[in-house]
Amino acid sequence: MRFTRLTHSLEGYIYHNLLNPSLEEAHDAVKESLTRTLLLTLIGLCQVSYQGRASSELDWGDRLIVIKPDGSVLIHQSQGYEPVNWQPPGSIINTQLSEGYLVIKAIRRKPAEELIIRFTKVYALTSAKLFDTSKIEMHLTEEELRQVILENPHLVEEGLRPVAKEWGDFSGFIDIFCRDKNGNLVVLELKNEVADQQAVSQLYRYVSSIKKVSPLVRGIIVAPRITKEARRLLMTLGLEFKQENLSKCSSLLQKSKDSQSKLL
Amino acid sequence: MRFTRLTHSLEGYIYHNLLNPSLEEAHDAVKESLTRTLLLTLIGLCQVSYQGRASSELDWGDRLIVIKPDGSVLIHQSQGYEPVNWQPPGSIINTQLSEGYLVIKAIRRKPAEELIIRFTKVYALTSAKLFDTSKIEMHLTEEELRQVILENPHLVEEGLRPVAKEWGDFSGFIDIFCRDKNGNLVVLELKNEVADQQAVSQLYRYVSSIKKVSPLVRGIIVAPRITKEARRLLMTLGLEFKQENLSKCSSLLQKSKDSQSKLL
DNA sequence: GCCTAGGTCCCGTAT
DNA sequence: ATACGGGGCCTAGGC
Numbered sequence: 001m002r003f004t005r006l007t008h009s010l011e012g013y014i015y016h017n018l019l020n021p022s023l024e025e026a027h028d029a030v031k032e033s034l035t036r037t038l039l040l041t042l043i044g045l046c047q048v049s050y051q052g053r054a055s056s057e058l059d060w061g062d063r064l065i066v067i068k069p070d071g072s073v074l075i076h077q078s079q080g081y082e083p084v085n086w087q088p089p090g091s092i093i094n095t096q097l098s099e100g101y102l103v104i105k106a107i108r109r110k111p112a113e114e115l116i117i118r119f120t121k122v123y124a125l126t127s128a129k130l131f132d133t134s135k136i137e138m139h140l141t142e143e144e145l146r147q148v149i150l151e152n153p154h155l156v157e158e159g160l161r162p163v164a165k166e167w168g169d170f171s172g173f174i175d176i177f178c179r180d181k182n183g184n185l186v187v188l189e190l191k192n193e194v195a196d197q198q199a200v201s202q203l204y205r206y207v208s209s210i211k212k213v214s215p216l217v218r219g220i221i222v223a224p225r226i227t228k229e230a231r232r233l234l235m236t237l238g239l240e241f242k243q244e245n246l247s248k249c250s251s252l253l254q255k256s257k258d259s260q261s262k263l264l
Numbered sequence: 265m266r267f268t269r270l271t272h273s274l275e276g277y278i279y280h281n282l283l284n285p286s287l288e289e290a291h292d293a294v295k296e297s298l299t300r301t302l303l304l305t306l307i308g309l310c311q312v313s314y315q316g317r318a319s320s321e322l323d324w325g326d327r328l329i330v331i332k333p334d335g336s337v338l339i340h341q342s343q344g345y346e347p348v349n350w351q352p353p354g355s356i357i358n359t360q361l362s363e364g365y366l367v368i369k370a371i372r373r374k375p376a377e378e379l380i381i382r383f384t385k386v387y388a389l390t391s392a393k394l395f396d397t398s399k400i401e402m403h404l405t406e407e408e409l410r411q412v413i414l415e416n417p418h419l420v421e422e423g424l425r426p427v428a429k430e431w432g433d434f435s436g437f438i439d440i441f442c443r444d445k446n447g448n449l450v451v452l453e454l455k456n457e458v459a460d461q462q463a464v465s466q467l468y469r470y471v472s473s474i475k476k477v478s479p480l481v482r483g484i485i486v487a488p489r490i491t492k493e494a495r496r497l498l499m500t501l502g503l504e505f506k507q508e509n510l511s512k513c514s515s516l517l518q519k520s521k522d523s524q525s526k527l528l
Numbered sequence: 529g530c531c532t533a534g535g536t537c538c539c540g541t542a543t
Numbered sequence: 544a545t546a547c548g549g550g551g552c553c554t555a556g557g558c
Binding site for chain 2: 547549550
């Protein structure tokens, strides 16, 4: 149990909670939710068209629709992580009763996209004000793995020294710049899990750009493993691979830090 | 209006619809939803921990939780397209009352991941059986664009002939194989929108593999536009770019087909 | 605004 | 199972 604070929100609340509303009732509730910028969920029988970067049609069926205060729209079937249709944040949403349907449209420009949902039946509608000031804290991210190598470059190779802020044009894209014990430039590409052909290509792009200026530059992929084809490509391109489980390293280092701080 | 069929489901229904239930009531409803494989939505004050490929902590706040019959779990804050935490389909979900919390855990192996949600308050809980046999129909997909070029190779270059099933080892990865008017092999890489460095790298990998066997192979990116850096890389690698808006072509061709079929 | 790269990416498909 | 590429990817960070 990591959290010690236990709070009860006095501000979050449900605004609408309708069971089998008429389309008119649902329409009114949707309109009110939009003006009050509430989180809105509908479960109902609907049909969906999308036109924009691609286009799609989804015939009648029961789905869960989520409309967020920021203009996000999600349409979920009863399976799958991903919404079957959606609109990203910033969309302009409106609703109308038309030809016997409850119609919800979500439009955005740039790219020009339109999502149209038509309901013939709403089984349940809930709208709520969510109070939530917390932000997610992520660990074992690439940035943390980067720190592990920056502080322990010997994990990759003896004599490696990170050089920061050199080669400004590239440093935004390149995971880590180093010099090896011979003073040659080394570009590191870190991967959390398996390194594939794409990772190798990416490293190669950086290395070959730099090669024009500094011909002796090396490129090393640092990852727990590498696919067979990626390894072949790597060798063809004269790049290197160093096996290293960065997540594990990070955990171990964290533990050693923890035990040190306990001793203090 | 594309759909002529209008159906009213007689089978989709709401099972639970609770407003401000006690944690015990919510717990019972969650348990019943899981055994009956219903779609479950909860709005409540909760705290979330995740450990797996990465790890994360999300402190107390109001969120929407969706649990699907296939074991997907989504935790949505009031902003953003993406869930702040989630578990993909196939997760094993269980619930318990523990230390004054309603706890929902979603676990999967391979990769080993655990998501734990703790509620102190549930504002609303809805569970439903969704009847939905429709599958989304997508248009202007890569496969459709591929058909456009296969049927109209002159859009890329005069005298180009698609060759199918040749070079079997690669054909799974390569968008289109052709021979040009001189009989040389040509690999086409199609992009719906902008072609970037990654697209160029990818084409280069294929072309250089084939070059070992057939030295005169060419590679052409077909896309409405290309980024500046991608163009530089393309030229360095001896590849080519043909500007062509495939989506637009596809639409135009579709229209001409439609008008032809009307005439018949 | 464009462009690049990451993601607990998810997802289908081919091997 | 693994690996590779697509996605209406979305999202964050540079410039």
